[in-house]
Amino acid sequence: MRIMGDRKKVLLAPLDPVHDVGLKMIRRALDEAGHDTVLLPPDLGAGEIIQAAFRQGADTVLISRTLGYGVAEILARFADLADAAGLREQARIGIGGMAVTRELAAELGFDGGFGPGTPVEEAVAFVEGREYQPQAARASKQKPDLTAGYSYRFRNVRLGGLLDQVVDGFVEWAAGKTTPGVERAAWRDRWWQAEAWLAGQNQDEFYRRYPDLCGDLPRDYYRQGKLHPKTRVMTERERRRLEDRVALVRERLVPRQLQHTRRKPWVFTQYGTGCPFMDVAHIKTLEAWGADGVIHFDPSWGARTEGLVEGFLSHQEDGSVITPENLHRVKEALETATLWQVRAHRGLNTAETVVLAGKLGADLTKINIAYGALGGGTDPARLAVDGYHAVRWAAQYRMPFDVVTNEELCGVPAYKAFAGMLITAAVGVRLGARPILQPLFCYSPEVMVNGQMEDDYVDYNAAKVRVLREIVDAPVWPGAPIGFLTHSEDRVQSSLTTALHAMLAASLDVDAITIASSDEAYSRGPITAAARIDTLRATREAFRFLGATAVSPGPRADFWQERLLAGIEQVLKDVLVVGGFVPAMYQGVLGNREDGAYPGRAGANTVAERATAC
């Protein structure tokens, strides 16, 4: 069967003392493509190979040899002999074997180099004189919609009914309330226009009242230009250098794809070093190595601040400040196919962050009322109202949001955290938004104490995903990151545990995962780009290994799935008993002091009745 072009004459010569399997595989492919091949026996001298090439009238000579110290000179000598003998006028010469790279082939003087993992098609393309085109997917990545195809129907009717009741009560309570956070968000929604801001136009109406709606820190910024002590404005030179760098990287960036034969999960990574330059540098590295999405991490003091500041700001510590300029710069730097998530899941700026992110083109946000109140330090009533409106705005700006059970990390058992997650998600569904469930794949305090992961990391994590699926038809995105608290300072171990959790997640057909770098858990400081690549590379390998097959959880997964379901149901009933979502948070139903959950205090007593309900 002929594939394309003329029939070529190919001489295949193993310079290795032993026959090379690679050459045999290539020979087979060449024969099938209709070419004329001669495979020499191993261990012939260079002169003999050259003579054979002339006798055959070869168009292509393929040499195979394992590289090692001293072997480079032998191969270089072969290239020289072929050149001096005039063979290179007649034939192209390729070198293949372990440790061969294109760079080595160039140095040794060959026309092509084929290392381990080279697809046979690439060697055939070389013989036929064509450029080898790897999968089209590499060239054109598309931005996916994580929530596509989900109906949000409650499969478990009983739980669906309980959630409906909780949401009914909650919506009635929240709709008539407001907070300074909500006021600011509404103000920004009404008066702050992204296009006008980008164009440098005056937004006097916005600034007329905005500072008054803020707390001290932002108000001092707007009135006096005072910055948070740990921040500074990026210099003009830094701005330009960043722009240059992005342009330079863009010229040569070809985003990889991590997924193999399965389309999902999409892989998210986190950024937020505090320095916008570093963030963008990391983001480009992440995109190049296959990340599908990036998540903005902001400083923890942002959660306790009423209001957002502005400016292209660098922050001395962890977390990149949320300002219009900072967010815009990130957005500008992203490749078109990269998903961008800006979190709003705790703190006094929850609602306003959603609005700002929406205006600046974020694809997703993150909202979890229960976590933000019980583990994130925000007053429950305050966050409930802010969260309610944040969900409304997320719907308005068409941003799906994930609901992450970070309170598991405090020690709250999964069943309680899931109850809280489901309530927030159900509020989302009710308000026309598109929530995504984010259970944790982690070695949480709960499992440390109760032993669910003594044997393996598979069953309990599987149970979590399965119970959620059992309850509702919604997207599932394990985080945050997966494998949290199973990582160590050992780079290999850290990458491997991430990859194995990714493999489990893929087996469970989840929609997305969040992974960390291999040094994130232990870095004590800056996260390196190399550590980012570690886990992306490992994850890709895990997907390759798994393909369309699956890791199969054991019977304990079923056991824990039942227990989780029963637990969630009981909690939801208890929520109703104590009077609803907000009282439940205060009274520890969704996580109590013994669990390690404490109702937050930031924003206490800031909830007020609205002038008009919405």
Place this chain on the structure above:
Amino acid sequence: MLTVGIAGTAKNTGKTTAATALLAQALGHKVTTGLTSIGLDGENLDNVTGLPKPRYVVAAGTRVAAAAGCLAASEAGVEPNVASGVRTPLGEVLIGVVRRPGHLVLAGPNKRSELRCILDRLRDLSCSLTLVDGALNRMVPLVEADALILATGAARSRDPAALAEETGAVAALLDLPAVLPGSAPQGIVLGQEGDTTRGSLLDPAQVGVILERVTPEVSYIFIPGIVDGGCLATLMEGLRPRGMTLVFGSALHLLVSCAPRTLHRLLATWGDSGGRVAVCRRPDLLAVTVNPFYPDVAGPVVRPAYVDAAALEQALRQKVKVPVVDVVRAGTEALWRLVESRLARE
């Protein structure tokens, strides 16, 4: 345009160091310079030993011919990037002028016919001097150069006496006379029609065939390709040396298939018996550069190591007629002066 090729006898003999030294001198003397390589140079770490390597930092105005993949990985900005039609494992060789100075990774045309083509393109860009960096112990494409610098050192052999002998032999071979144009005497040329060996002498059976064709009128035998040492010895034994000239493609053609000292010995014996040798292409050997460095592979990890530099230089000077220069110890002036005076003769 003067083309200077930098040929090495092994890896890590200091080719790129010599090239960067000359580049810097050329820049200082405002000589428009072109740069290419028949291998891969300017990368951070050695592909085989993992040790750091000297890097190219090119100034604005330098003309370069480099593979597309290298330019993409380089800090230096080169424009315009005109396609040359020459393909390498790292992409097509592009020709241009450095606009933004910086580090350059350099892979170029790695065979003779392609180097010839690239040199023509660099000539079109008004280069007065073009440097062609070599690769490992590969040399044949450098036959296209006008002049050569031979880089050798401890990476080739740590024994100064042995290295000196070999280098002396190589230098003497590079000094073989070029064929003089003149009336066409009768001769035998290998590689004519029907000759499946295309002009190379590799098979002992060929020797007999050649000898049968030798008549008293035949005054030369031209072997344009490669020559197996054993076959050459057999051929010489069967010939009457007096009045016979053996013509080869170049000294480099001989060096690829026969050890220098063996070759030197064979040719010396031939010469002593009245026979003559000539080559078609004869780049001038300007200098030998010597590098005392060698990679120490004895331990678990490859480490840099050095022999006694002064002793090595001394030993080489005893056996080599052209100047011997250690660019790192003696500075780059001496080497540049040799290139400069050759340039003046263009």
